[in-house]
Amino acid sequence: MSPRARRRTLIVGGVAGGMSAATRLRRLDESREIVVLERGDHVSFANCGLPYHVGGVIEDRDDLVLQTPESLAARFALDVRTGHEVVSVDRDRRVVTVRDRHTGRLLEEEYDELVLATGASPLRPPIPGVELAHALRDLVDMDAIIARLDGPDQPTSAVIVGAGFIGLELAENLAHRGLSVTVVELADHVLPPLDVEMAAVVQSHLQLFGVRVLTGTAAAAFEADAVVLAGGERIPAGLVVLAAGVVPESALARAAGLELSERGGVVVDERQRTSDPHIYAVGDVAVKRDAVSGEGVLVPLAQTANRHGRLVADAILGRPVSARPALGTAVVGVFGLTVAAVGWNERRLREAGRPHRVIHTHPQHHAGYYPGAEQMALKLLVDPDTDEILGAQGVGRAGVDKRIDVIATAMRGGLRASELADLELTYAPQYGSAKDPVAMLGMVADNLAAGLTRTVQWHEVDAEVARGATVVDVRTPEEYAAGALPGAVNLPVDDLRERHGELSGRLLVYCAAGQRGHVAARLLTQLGHADVVNLDGGYRTWQPPVDLLAASGREDSTLR
Structure with a gap:
């Protein structure tokens, strides 16, 4: 590589991780040449807001565009080139080959450091007709969905394949637009990051707002006006959106011979450096370290991408930084x-x-x-x-x-x-x-x-009964009459001191949410009942309410 007066950093990808790296690098080093090469037509846009523009919640499309190449050049002196796709990396020469997608011309760009922030692409399973399905990953995808919704043949129904965060955000926003929405999820419940008893509340909530939810099933084919399920059912669909997950955009790294994980993520060290010391990777394409297991994991979250983009700029300049393990903290709103x-x-x-x-x-x-x-x-x-x-x-x-x-x-x-x-x-x-x-x-x-109480889980109740446990409902008679565990006897917690003699053997006590059950378990234990367990989370966990707003009753926090 020919000597240059200034060090040169190339960044491939200009959204969350890439642009965070570029702007942080400039704030720390005014003398450096920084070039951002973005395959698409936009940089630094708010992809988390895309479903809400589809639904009309965010009315102005321009609100999603946080920066432009011009604004980034004016404030940060960045050379940001949209429509420029990096097609290969020559690690020995430290050169990338770039295709100008507007002209088709190929050119070479030298680097001292290369940052891969290529992100992830929507998973597109090999299903007949998959080319008919939309995705929602960038502004182009969003524009295509809105064009379909606002076109001359406006759809009245939509099928969303995937009930993760993006899928449910889309379900809500398409329902707001008046479409009949069906969500198809391969897992046995919506929002696979949750456990089934927590997801049950979300699924009931979706159904209250008219969204049809089909879990434990897969799409077998896409047609012009329908989705065919694996079981043969044909669901009308004027619009189909794939939201079944993402895969790392690591083809460039693979071709360059960089180390990848089994799931295709680029392996990096604690400074976001790849197996080539001159190449770094951040964002959805890079493998993170899991906070619970310490193992490599893919975490496609914007906050993590931004954090690591900032960190890699510090690492390039030799600052003593180290990426913290990823917790995968996430949130979604659903109606x-x-x-x-x-x-x-x-x-x-x-x-x-x-x-x-x-x-x-x-x-x-x-x-x-x-x-x-x-x-x-x-x-x-x-x-x-x-x-x-x-x-x-x-x-x-x-x-x-x-x-x-x-x-x-x-x-x-x-x-x-x-x-x-x-x-x-x-x-x-x-x-x-x-x-x-x-x-x-x-x-x-x-x-x-401390061993002051023992609990069993909602899915262990049947096994407890099979072992001979007596199920004791310690709520009021009115609560008991409104719904109770099968075979439970009603003995309110306030009556236990006088009536505990009616009970013997292993006791499984429960209340609405677990607090009165804890009081009952402590009381019965001290009154000589040696084998007492409390149903963790009470009746509301065993049978989640269809609507949280309709759930009545309040447990006293002093009972703990």
């Missing part, structure tokens, strides 16, 4: 419902053979006596030996994102589950509770760790 998660879910822990303890709670998002309190469902996953927080999930109309963010911060800081009880969080009746829902999770974790 007014907030769904958030961090870390691992229970299914993943089981598949990995990782010991874990499960905690469900159903608190109000602020003080129950203050008007407008909304119920949420929270789930915490804990290592039973170390008390390490392994993951958490939340579903509710308000306050869920706040609680999952707090737990994500606690995980990053290395707090144990029991230590959540000691967090000092803001409190006023309209914002929270004197015992915040996160602190309550910590109190439950502490009780379990």
Whole structure:
């Protein structure tokens, strides 16, 4: 490579990770030549906002375009070239070959450092007619969907293949536009990052708003006006959108001989450096280190891409930086419902053979006596030996994102589950509770760790009954009459001291959400009943409410 007066960094890809790297690099080094090569026609756009422009929530398309090549040149002196596709990398010469997609001309560009921020592309399974299906990854995809919706033959029905975050955001926005929407998901429930009992609330909520949800099924073929399922059912579809996941755009890295993971991600070290010391990778194309297992994992999230884009600029300039493990914190809104998660879910822990303890709670998002309190469902996953927080999930109309963010911060800081009880969080009746829902999770974790209570899970009830356990409903007679576990006897918690003699053997107690059950289990144990377990999360976990807003009753946080 010929000597140059200035060091030269080439960045392939100009959205989240690539543009974060470019702008950070400029802020740290005014003398460097920085060239961004973007295959598409836009850079630095808000791809997380695309579904909401489709639905008309974000009215102005220009609001999604955060920067342009011109604005980036003016503020950061960046050489940003859209419509320029890097087709090969010569690692020995440190040269890339670039195709100008406007003219077809090939040219070579030298680099001192090369940053791959090529992102990920929508998964397109080899299904007959797949070319008829839309995707939603960039502004071009969005424009194509809107053109179909606003065209002369406007569709009245839509099928979305995939019930992940993007799929459900699209379902909501297409329903807002008046389309009849069907969501098809191969997994056995919507939002596979959640566990089934948490996802059940989301699925019921979708159905309340008229979205048809088909789980455990696959699309077998796409036709001009329908989707054919594997079982033979034909669903009318004037619009079909694939939202079944993404795959790393790593063809360029593969051709260059860089090390890739089994799933096609570019392997990087803690400084985002690839197997070539002069080439870095960030964003959806790069492998991250998982915070729970320490293993390589693909995490296609914008916040992670931005964070690592900033980090790689520091690494190029020799600053002492190291990428932190990825927690995979994510959130989505579905017809007014907030769904958030961090870390691992229970299914993943089981598949990995990782010991874990499960905690469900159903608190109000602020003080129950203050008007407008909304119920949420929270789930915490804990290592039973170390008390390490392994993951958490939340579903509710308000306050869920706040609680999952707090737990994500606690995980990053290395707090144990029991230590959540000691967090000092803001409190006023309209914002929270004197015992915040996160602190309550910590109190439950502490009780379990100390052996003060034992719990069983919603899916273990049948096995408990088969072993001869007596199921005791400690709620009020009115609650019992409205719905109860099969075969349960009703003995309200306030009557247990006088009537506990009616009970014997192994006892499985439960209430609405677990708190009165905990009181009952402690009381019965101290009254001489040696074998008592509490149903974790109570009746609301065993049979999630169709609508969280309709769920009645409030458990007293002093009971912990």
